[in-house]
Amino acid sequence: MLTKAPRGTKDITPKDAYKWNYVEKKFRDICALYGYEEMRTPVFEHTELFKRSVGDTTDIVQKEMYSFKDKGERDITLKPEGTAGVVRAFIENKLYADTQPTKLFYITPCFRYERPQAGRQRQFNQFGLEALGSDNPSIDAEVIALSIQFFNEVGLKDLAVSINSVGCPTCRAEYNAKLKEYLDAKVDVLCETCLDRKDKNPMRVIDCKNPTCQENLTDIPYMIDHICDDCSTHFEKLKEYLTEMDVNFVVDKSIVRGLDYYKKTAFEIISNDIGSQSTVCGGGRYDGLVEQLGGPKGVSGIGFAIGAERLLLTLENNDIEIENPKSTDIFIATIGDHAKTKSFKLLKELRYNHISADNDHLDRSMKAQFKYSDKINAKFTVVIGEDELNNDSVTLKDMRASEQTTVKLSELVDELKKRL
Ligand code: HAM
Numbered sequence: 001m002l003t004k005a006p007r008g009t010k011d012i013t014p015k016d017a018y019k020w021n022y023v024e025k026k027f028r029d030i031c032a033l034y035g036y037e038e039m040r041t042p043v044f045e046h047t048e049l050f051k052r053s054v055g056d057t058t059d060i061v062q063k064e065m066y067s068f069k070d071k072g073e074r075d076i077t078l079k080p081e082g083t084a085g086v087v088r089a090f091i092e093n094k095l096y097a098d099t100q101p102t103k104l105f106y107i108t109p110c111f112r113y114e115r116p117q118a119g120r121q122r123q124f125n126q127f128g129l130e131a132l133g134s135d136n137p138s139i140d141a142e143v144i145a146l147s148i149q150f151f152n153e154v155g156l157k158d159l160a161v162s163i164n165s166v167g168c169p170t171c172r173a174e175y176n177a178k179l180k181e182y183l184d185a186k187v188d189v190l191c192e193t194c195l196d197r198k199d200k201n202p203m204r205v206i207d208c209k210n211p212t213c214q215e216n217l218t219d220i221p222y223m224i225d226h227i228c229d230d231c232s233t234h235f236e237k238l239k240e241y242l243t244e245m246d247v248n249f250v251v252d253k254s255i256v257r258g259l260d261y262y263k264k265t266a267f268e269i270i271s272n273d274i275g276s277q278s279t280v281c282g283g284g285r286y287d288g289l290v291e292q293l294g295g296p297k298g299v300s301g302i303g304f305a306i307g308a309e310r311l312l313l314t315l316e317n318n319d320i321e322i323e324n325p326k327s328t329d330i331f332i333a334t335i336g337d338h339a340k341t342k343s344f345k346l347l348k349e350l351r352y353n354h355i356s357a358d359n360d361h362l363d364r365s366m367k368a369q370f371k372y373s374d375k376i377n378a379k380f381t382v383v384i385g386e387d388e389l390n391n392d393s394v395t396l397k398d399m400r401a402s403e404q405t406t407v408k409l410s411e412l413v414d415e416l417k418k419r420l
Pocket of ligand 1: 084284
């Protein structure tokens, strides 16, 4: 047990860490292009925050949260998603008082107690962003375009973008009444979860994967067919902006999303390569959430989150390789104790000149040191022994060209600067 990580968690070893660095940097770079700045919020928050935002009746809040009482008897939860914390921080730090919109991104671990499978973990990572302070559909188009540019630049071009409108409080109330009426007539065929959802959160029935529900609810009314004029104008404008940017999208009426805060735009980006866990990005608008969490009235918001594990899995399944940038410039092979001691001055000088350098820490033979130099992909190997020290000259081997030259020890750093 001590040598096994908890179920649903994964180590990221150096074999993969460079890939994470690559995609994280790409996400940061793309966010910067669109004017999004980084926001870091705590890994845990008050449990109430998620109940109020994600929603009491959602699977996340009901079944999946890592919640506990801390030693001060506070109800604490490890964040199951990034939006709630960012909105809380937006209010607490009064970011709404600055010029709007406030455009924020984050890279964060999240925690959900789910059944682990490929692309689904209990600790996973989200690349997310939130744009607060504008209810204009142009910002909906912007966040969708940003995510697509990010996916494109990491090598994924073949993605399905699905958008929907889940209405606003005005039209949702009317729709919910219609939907409830419809579902009341179907109580005989609804699964237990849907019977419960029917009264508490009827729209979530659309997301049910139970085959009996799916078979019997084919004529279920969809929100988008009942949205008000305001929601409709918003959605039409969004489509117009996306079309202008040549974004290939489809309207998928069945997108309801598993979190309660969504209003108007909801969207998902799908990759078909990794089986059932194919949604690499999900997001939408959450007008009203700022006020609901105690912030000022009328501050809108929209954002998305990309599942980083799913992204990397998709890249792998598409044979998109990320180059490992690791390579050592210089390996210093030494013969004898005196040479090893003296090599430290050179190592320091190289590293202070930002030339990466390594040496032997296992008292290997010369042959084994060269083998190691090969393994770490060193560009040059410098050989220092007693003779080399006495004559102020070292052997410099260009590992790629397999060529050897003699260089004055005192001139070595300058020589390497020229050659690297
Ligand atoms: P979400 O759809 O719950 O949305 O999660 C976003 C993405 O996180 C999913 O599409 C998926 O790629 C990834 N994900 C979710 N659960 C897991 C898991 N157990 N293991 C691996 N990856 C997972 C949200 O979290 C919203 N906060 C997104 C948002 C931001 N909406 C507005 N702003």
